[in-house]
Amino acid sequence: MTSILAESPNLGYGPIAVLLGVVFAVGIVILLLTHYLPKATRHGPEKDAAYESGMPIVGDARQRFNVKFYLVAMMFLIFDVELILMYPWAMAFLKSRTSEPIADNAPMIFWVGVVFFIIVTVGFIYEWGKGILRYD
Amino acid sequence: MALIRAIIKHPILSGLLAVTIGGIVVLTLIVAFLDQIKWVLSDQFWFSNILSLAIFGGIMTAVAYCILLERKISAWIQDRYGPNRVGPLGLLQPLADGVKLLLKEDITPGHVDKALFVLAPFMMFVVALIGFAVVPWGGTFRWPWMDADATPLVAQVASIDIAVIYLLAVGSMGVYGVVLGGWASNNKYAFYGAMRAAAQMISYEIPLGLVVLTAVITVGYLLPVDHAMDCLRLEGAVAAQAPHAASWTMWVVFYHPVAALLMFIAALAEANRAPFDLAEAEQELIGGFHTEYSAMKWAMFFLGEYAHMITSSAFMVCLFWGGYHLPYCTWLSTDESALAMLCRIGVIGAKIAIFIGAYMVVRWSLPRFRFDQLMRLAWKSLVPMGLVILAAQVLIVYYGWPQWISIVVNLGVLVLAAIASLTNAMPISGRQQSLLIKEKAAREKEYELQHAGV
Numbered sequence: 001m002t003s004i005l006a007e008s009p010n011l012g013y014g015p016i017a018v019l020l021g022v023v024f025a026v027g028i029v030i031l032l033l034t035h036y037l038p039k040a041t042r043h044g045p046e047k048d049a050a051y052e053s054g055m056p057i058v059g060d061a062r063q064r065f066n067v068k069f070y071l072v073a074m075m076f077l078i079f080d081v082e083l084i085l086m087y088p089w090a091m092a093f094l095k096s097r098t099s100e101p102i103a104d105n106a107p108m109i110f111w112v113g114v115v116f117f118i119i120v121t122v123g124f125i126y127e128w129g130k131g132i133l134r135y136d
Numbered sequence: 137m138a139l140i141r142a143i144i145k146h147p148i149l150s151g152l153l154a155v156t157i158g159g160i161v162v163l164t165l166i167v168a169f170l171d172q173i174k175w176v177l178s179d180q181f182w183f184s185n186i187l188s189l190a191i192f193g194g195i196m197t198a199v200a201y202c203i204l205l206e207r208k209i210s211a212w213i214q215d216r217y218g219p220n221r222v223g224p225l226g227l228l229q230p231l232a233d234g235v236k237l238l239l240k241e242d243i244t245p246g247h248v249d250k251a252l253f254v255l256a257p258f259m260m261f262v263v264a265l266i267g268f269a270v271v272p273w274g275g276t277f278r279w280p281w282m283d284a285d286a287t288p289l290v291a292q293v294a295s296i297d298i299a300v301i302y303l304l305a306v307g308s309m310g311v312y313g314v315v316l317g318g319w320a321s322n323n324k325y326a327f328y329g330a331m332r333a334a335a336q337m338i339s340y341e342i343p344l345g346l347v348v349l350t351a352v353i354t355v356g357y358l359l360p361v362d363h364a365m366d367c368l369r370l371e372g373a374v375a376a377q378a379p380h381a382a383s384w385t386m387w388v389v390f391y392h393p394v395a396a397l398l399m400f401i402a403a404l405a406e407a408n409r410a411p412f413d414l415a416e417a418e419q420e421l422i423g424g425f426h427t428e429y430s431a432m433k434w435a436m437f438f439l440g441e442y443a444h445m446i447t448s449s450a451f452m453v454c455l456f457w458g459g460y461h462l463p464y465c466t467w468l469s470t471d472e473s474a475l476a477m478l479c480r481i482g483v484i485g486a487k488i489a490i491f492i493g494a495y496m497v498v499r500w501s502l503p504r505f506r507f508d509q510l511m512r513l514a515w516k517s518l519v520p521m522g523l524v525i526l527a528a529q530v531l532i533v534y535y536g537w538p539q540w541i542s543i544v545v546n547l548g549v550l551v552l553a554a555i556a557s558l559t560n561a562m563p564i565s566g567r568q569q570s571l572l573i574k575e576k577a578a579r580e581k582e583y584e585l586q587h588a589g590v
Contacts, residue, residue: 015184015294016269022192023265027258027436034242034432041241048246050323051427061327069331072511076338079519083345087301090349090530091365094356097533098364110534117530121523133515135508 071132082120089113148223174281180289188293191268199442200230206496213500234435242431245321252320257433260313260440267306267447270299272371272459273484275469277477291477292371299370300352303451304345307406310444311337314408314415317437318425329424332507333408333415339514340405340412346522347399350529351455354388354542357533370451374459378469387458391539394546395525396456398518400494403448405514407441410499414507449491453484460484517557521549 050057093113096106127133143149166173176182204219204226211218219226244253274291278284296302311334318330356367358376366372377387389396405412416424423429426437453459460480461469468479505513528545531537 013294013296014181015188016266016296018185019188019192019269019293020262020266022189023262026192027261030261030432030436031254031258034238037239039239039241041243043246047243050245050247050321051422052324053422061322061324065327065331069335072335072339075515076341079342080338080345083342083349086349087352087368090353090356091368093530094353094364094367094533097536098356098361100361106534110530113530117527124519124523128516133511135511 068135075127075132078123079120082116085116086113089116148228151228174279178279178282178286178289183289184293187273187291188269191273191293192265195265195268195443195446196439198446199439200234202442202445202492203233203438204229205492206499209493209496210500213497237432237435240431242433243428245428247322248428249320249322252316253428254433256313256317256320257429257436257440259316260310261436261443263306263309263313264440264443264447267303267444268450269293270296270302270370271447271450271454271484272374274477274480275371275374275460277472277474279474288472290371291481295369295371297366298368300348300368300373300455303370303447304341304348307344307444307448307451308337308341310406310440313437313440314425317429321425321428323428325421325423326425326427329415329417329421329427333425336405336412336414336510336514337408339511340402340518343398343514343518343522344402344406346519346526347395347402348455350392350395350522350526351388351399353526353529353533354391354539355455357529357539358386358388370454370459373455374461377458378461379463379466387456387461389456389458391542392456392525392529392546393543394521394550396452398522398525399452399456400491401513401518403452404495404498405510407445407448407495409441409445409495411502411505412510413499413504414510417504445492445495446488449488449495450484452491453487457487517553521553524549 050061089109089112093106093109096103096109143153177186207229208218208226210216219229222228222232244250270293272290272292272295276288276290278286278288314333314337315330318326318328318333321327351373352367355373355376356364359367359372363372363375367376373388380386408415414424415421416426421427426434429437460483462483468476468483525542525546529542532539532541
């Protein structure tokens with residue numbers, strides 16, 4: 001393999017911060033331009049109302065909605081935390097496996113991951129069986 | 137004189153003339169002051185910032201032309217002409233659209249939450265446009281005036297060691313723009329669109345994360361031992377897929393074809409693109425979360441969406457499709473001249489363009505999913521498939537098996553999924569099923585009534 005990763009300087013987060021500043025500035029300039037450019041603006045009760053296909057508005061939009069959306073969010077929370085935990089675990093696992101010779105704690109790291117994976121999978125199957133994943 | 141006057145009066149020709157003269161002036165200035173700007177170009181920090189500005193401008197332009205391309209492709213698929221009035225082949229259409237959007241009336245309806253209403257498009261815009269910073273555009277190279285043994289520059293904005301997690305994080309921030317926009321609008325359509333978008337985007341984050349983790353572990357296994365920890369850097373992922381003497385190519389997609397497919401599907405859903413564009417389903421929700429937006433605020437949502445498409449395509453290209461490498465092209469992969477760097481940027485750009493084209497053809501070919509189908513696809517097929525592929529990859533690394541076993545696992549997962557979908561076919565929702573049962577009972581009752589009198 002050719003050494004493409006060879007001695008590249010560590011750039012760090014500096015250029016990302018600069019880019020963030022530039023994007024912020026461009027976004028703010030666009031918002032200011034579109035707000036302050038001279039345009040014909042006329043307000044009225046009908047124009048300022050919410051657009052709901054021309055129907056008279058019934059009530060407010062901030063009302064109760066289906067509990068399914070909360071369930072999705074909870075499922076996401078569980079699984080995303082699992083995934084985020086898996087990334088550092090994968091790094092430790094790769095490090096233990098790819099070092100020469102293989103690190104002594106490699107089986108330990110592997111089995112910890114397997115147990116975690118199995119717990120999450122069993123939880124997933126339980127949720128599936130409970131019907132939380134049904135949306136109809 | 138008459139000719140010059142005619143050229144100046146003609147809007148397109150005068151624009152072209154201005155652009156040509158401006159370009160000549162800028163080029164002359166660059167050539168004249170090349171010695172003065174050499175050190176700026178040779179310094180990694182300044183080069184990174186110049187590159188980031190150039191790519192920022194490039195992506196803004198590309199986004200404008202993506203919208204034109206999208207309209208052209210939709211026209212081609214639906215057997216129409218598409219935009220062809222503004223400029224030759226409609227090529228000045230994005231410019232006209234931009235000017236129109238900037239000069240349109242910017243309505244802020246009376247009932248909205250003003251701060252969040254302004255914040256939402258801004259957030260979408262910012263989040264979508266900072267993701268490209270960690271993408272390796274051109275590898276390492278040296279300018280012609282640099283010493284042969286000088287430290288090579290990296291044609292990349294930032295080289296951070298958690299680039300993959302950075303991209304995942306920035307990608308999932310996009311959901312804030314959508315939800316804030318829908319909530320602040322205080323409009324029922326916008327609110328439902330935002331709710332749908334939130335549920336969809338967070339659901340497809342799970343298979344995306346699983347598949348990316350699989351690719352990261354594969355890359356760590358393929359990289360040489362002393363670079364295994366570089367697998368969370370995107371340039372590490374790209375370096376692992378360089379053309380190799382032992383095999384004609386080492387792209388991860390050949391080891392994990394199904395995982396690459398899952399990632400494409402998840403990226404489509406993350407970008408809120410058809411067939412997953414329930415958040416802005418025109419027939420049901422008017423415009424979804426951007427119903428109440430107009431002028432440039434509306435355009436910022438679209439800039440964000442298309443920029444997100446470009447970034448996620450670059451992510452896919454780097455993790456699965458070899459980044460800037462091509463099979464057999466060792467010159468392209470290893471040469472450290474500025475020309476090779478430009479060629480590499482061209483290659484990765486071409487690959488991204490192919491993905492953008494695929495996004496557009498998919499959008500105009502497939503009908504929209506229903507919400508329960510969408511969630512079933514995410515949770516009941518993509519997540520189990522991703523889990524199996526991830527487990528197989530972990531086992532391969534732990535037991536030191538050859539990497540080609542993952543191809544067998546991938547195809548096996550695909551076959552199993554096909555069998556499962558054919559045996560457990562659920563083409564209709566439970567609600568429709570109960571309606572059908574009711575209908576059938578009513579029909580039977582009617583039949584009995586008809587025949588009772590005979």
